[in-house]
């Protein structure tokens with residue numbers, strides 16, 4: 001594992017499960033903010049740092065409470081969602097589940113903030129191999145680092161459980177994510193990428209910064225209280241043989257304000273084959289993507305190539321050429 005070689009960054013001892021590997025320097029965003037400088041490891045190449053159009057996008061918004069017991073409204077909503085998935089690979093949802101209201105969302109965002117305000121020494125004790133706390137994903141990469149700290153938790157749902165959606169939402173609200181401000185020219189909270197998973201449910205606070213690439217330009221998704229952005233990921237795109245678009249998005253960082261978001265990434269079971277339904281293929285001329293297992297795409301994003309705008313194409317090319325048999 002490589003480490004970031006920036007002498008000014010504070011060093012903390014590696015957590016127990018990483019002992020024996022190279023010592024890692026943990027980046028202290030609080031110090032960086034005070035210094036007001038962006039280390040070179042965080043500077044993105046100018047072609048990735050394409051200016052925003054300055055325009056907003058108003059994605060179709062579905063109010064789950066309003067349509068819940070109304071058959072006609074549900075059919076209409078399904079049509080709106082379908083069109084949005086084809087055009088943008090994204091839409092928005094409010095009143096997403098019983099108990100997830102404005103107060104609840106605010107409390108959760110506030111609690112998230114409290115966790116990120118803990119001392120660095122405390123946060124790094126939650127560093128684990130594939131989840132837990134991470135600073136700029138610097139345990140995996142050394143350049144074009146995202147300007148963020150993250151907490152990631154794994155959630156395995158209980159197959160036959162009727163309250164599954166609610167469980168998932170409760171869990172979603174335990175997943176935290178943050179970008180912090182400084183003088184941040186050249187830095188990105190998240191570079192341009194498509195999520196490799198099936199779909200993402202995302203709650204951002206009121207700071208803003210999330211943009212999607214649509215109509216050939218970067219458009220901001222203005223934050224709305226208690227409103228979740230639903231993004232289609234690469235795996236849903238593959239499941240629909242390319243009909244639904246995998247949403248290309250990025251996150252800008254504010255010079256003044258810290259930003260928090262909560263993201264829930266939904267993926268298929270690792271051993272299931274991702275393959276479009278036959279009904280869909282009858283109308284299509286050809287398969288756009290070969291079958292794959294989520295486990296393989298996931299490992300590819302962890303070990304071989306970091307997630308970007310072309311993850312699925314790179315994965316397919318890599319699978320067809322050089323995938324080692326023991327992967």
Ligand SMILES: O=C(O)CCC(=O)C(=O)O
Nearest residue numbers: 190195204210251261263
């Ligand atoms: O923070 C956000 O709004 C989006 C984060 C994101 O795109 C990701 O983690 O994949």
Ligand SMILES: [Fe+2]
Nearest residue numbers: 193194195249
């Ligand atoms: Fe994303």
